[in-house]
Amino acid sequence: MNCPWCKGQIEDKEIQDPSKSHGICFDCAQKLLWRKAQKLNDFVNKFDSPVILIEESGRVAGANSLALEMLGKTSESIFYQNGGDVFECKWAQLPEGCGNTIHCKSCTIRNTVMHTLSTGESCHNVSAYPDLHYLTGTDKVEFIISTILVNDFVVLHIENP
Numbered sequence: 001m002n003c004p005w006c007k008g009q010i011e012d013k014e015i016q017d018p019s020k021s022h023g024i025c026f027d028c029a030q031k032l033l034w035r036k037a038q039k040l041n042d043f044v045n046k047f048d049s050p051v052i053l054i055e056e057s058g059r060v061a062g063a064n065s066l067a068l069e070m071l072g073k074t075s076e077s078i079f080y081q082n083g084g085d086v087f088e089c090k091w092a093q094l095p096e097g098c099g100n101t102i103h104c105k106s107c108t109i110r111n112t113v114m115h116t117l118s119t120g121e122s123c124h125n126v127s128a129y130p131d132l133h134y135l136t137g138t139d140k141v142e143f144i145i146s147t148i149l150v151n152d153f154v155v156l157h158i159e160n161p
């Protein structure tokens with residue numbers, strides 16, 4: 001089977017969920033996702049605190065300039081990364097990776113994002129204690145987060161950076 005966009009061959013292993021990949025190859029699916037996320041740039045930059053966009057499989061698709069500043073990263077470098085890798089959560093550095101370690105079950109950020117992804121319900125002012133040793137040098141930092149679903153993306157809003 002060939003990708004209708006770039007005419008390249010699609011490997012069977014790339015087509016995990018045709019309804020989500022739109023029948024196009026992985027590279028083209030990423031380009032589509034990038035364009036969709038870029039369309040929300042004006043929206044996310046209206047917030048006066050950091051905002052991160054999460055796509056339907058739970059990967060980061062974009063962020064506003066305040067979030068990029070907080071993280072010290074570019075939108076290219078965070079694109080399609082796991083949330084834990086973007087935040088440099090210490091558990092995400094384990095071999096199992098973000099979302100798969102025993103610590104991830106109690107990750108409030110992950111659970112809140114996944115709740116909004118699966119139900120469409122917004123969450124407001126949830127206290128989260130991510131293990132952001134990279135940003136803070138300490139384990140216990142309280143973030144107040146909110147999540148809303150906009151155009152298939154979860155908008156993760158950090159109220160108190």
Ligand SMILES: [Zn+2]
Pocket residue numbers: 003004005006007008024025026027028029
């Ligand atoms: Zn393609």
